[in-house]
Amino acid sequence: MKSPLVEITKLSFNRGSRIIFNNVNLDIERGKITAIMGPSGTGKTTLLKLISAQLEPTVGSIMVDGQNIHGLDQEELFEMRKRMGMLFQSGALLTDLDVFDNVAYPLREHTRLDERMIRYLVLIKLHAVGLRGAAQLMPSELSGGMLRRVALARAIVLDPMMILYDEPFSGQDPISMGVLMKLIKTMNDNLGLTSIIVSHDVNEVSAIADYIYIISDGQIMDQGTPAELEETASEWAKQFLKGLPDGPVHFHYPALDYAIDLFEIS
């Protein structure tokens, strides 16, 4: 078996005094789609930022393609990032460029392709996300869902080895959701790239993911293939995946007891 593309060992991460991750071990297999799920605010976005070295872990190491990504200098890190694509939760398009130029941006920065070739590649990617007709619009003229799809086109335009998707499906209508799922799946199968998907959409994720991690309270609560989770999942995972209001999962951000807080008993 090939070594995993991303190996996270003994990862701990704090935000001030708040512990986001506590001694987490996690592997991302090459050429597979790995999903990260968990309640809102548990640190899924944080995990993606740790993997891409936008944040430094407090303790522990993250190996990407055999290299400790936090031990690289800026040049090596940038070399590594050219092989990574990231879809930001907010899209994070450059607001002073139109859609076409946003998608063309990584190509213009990192390749010496001529304008014709760039146009060709950009239009292919825009077509894949259904926005070829929006090429001349500015980001401020797009809806949230469209914004995210442009960001997706930009993330894949350099044909990276690994793509990090932060909530690719949220804000998409059922049709574009289906198209995106298919797109992610085909890219993964045909190009052999590795995908990490953060998402809340249980059904969609179960349909395309090869492996699922469910994290909460700084720990991995459950993991396995979609089928395994279906069968053997803990009480916890069952409640989370089915979206039931009652059970071991906390819906609330850590707080005082409701009654105590409400009536100011001290």
Next chain:
Amino acid sequence: MTRQILEIWVGVFVAAGIAALFMLAMKVSNLSTVSTGDTYEITARFDNIGGLSIRSPVKASGVLVGRVSNIKYDKDYSVAVVTMSIQNRFDSFSIDSRASIYTAGLLGEQYIELVPGIEDNYLEDGSDVVMADSALILENLIGRFISEIISK
């Protein structure tokens, strides 16, 4: 906005900025009247130089011929040694020229007036002007004037 229009605007801006700098240098400041040619240096000793300073004008018959380039105090003789840079094209100051410190207007800046003498030899680089009149110090004049009035 197309790239070309933007470039034109920036070009206009830079041209306007440089033109303004040039206008201030040439038309507003004295750069155009300051000599750019070579100079020779002469010195003169004054008992009192008043408010004379480096870069004060040196004139002959009211025409600017050079500037004060250095001022030192000679403690052996208790005098001020003033070095003047004179433009080379004004090379016919006789060796018995007289240097006097005047004030432009009543309160204006002070300058050195050079008055040529009658000798046939001319001052050259490093020469010393023998005849030097000190500045008229306004305070002294007023003081004398007041004491005269009082004593009357």
Next chain:
Amino acid sequence: MQHFLRKTVAVFESLGDRSLDSFERLGRSTLFLVRVFKSIPFVFLRPWLLIQQLYSVGVLTIVIVLVAGTFVGMVLGLQGYNILVRFNSESSLGTMVGLTLVRELGPVVTALLFAGRAGSALTAELGLMKTTEQFSALEMMAVDPFKRVIAPRFLAGFLSMPMLAAIFSAVGIYGGYYVGVYLLGVDDGAYWAQMQKSVDFHEDFMNGVWKTVVFGFVATWIALFEGYDSVPTSEGIGRATTQSVVNASLAVLGLNFILTALMLETS
């Protein structure tokens, strides 16, 4: 008594906290500047980046500078005439207008306008880029935002300031000319000749230029740092923008005094 003690301690505590904070900010802004310097050579490889910023920093500031310069020059002509005419020396109007503009008002007022117009725009722009994760996105695309975004803006601000100040002084001198010569009847030749006689190239003009260079540097630095360091929320951008204008203006006025004193000292 104890209450009073506790309050006193609290005052000192917050004072210490704040001075630590400002020291820390000073350190961070210095590191920021070092990174900007290191990234500047890159801008020469991409002149288009600089041209774009010269447009938004320089060209877009030119109108306000033209208008302000004209009015300031006109008021100088008016006030100067009314003062000088009492001493029968209205022919020195050119001297007064020229010296005031070249030495003081040109550099200082332009720097204040620059901080208000271009500086606040730079801060808001960087703050917005930070809030919308554009810096992170650039880093993820293996693009250094210092090279791509910040250094071109810094260079543009630094280069624009002296040109804007020169434009301000130049139109101001014509504004004074219009009021003094056309409206109030000062002699045309005297206006220019007196000005040229008393405005020294080194002592007045060049010292004015040096001031604008320093002001441009400091105002741009403050604007960019405030934006880069802003809290990534819409409220944070607003606060950073205000801070940027206030701090840059105070810095300009304070530095103006120091520079003027130094220049008078050495002349």
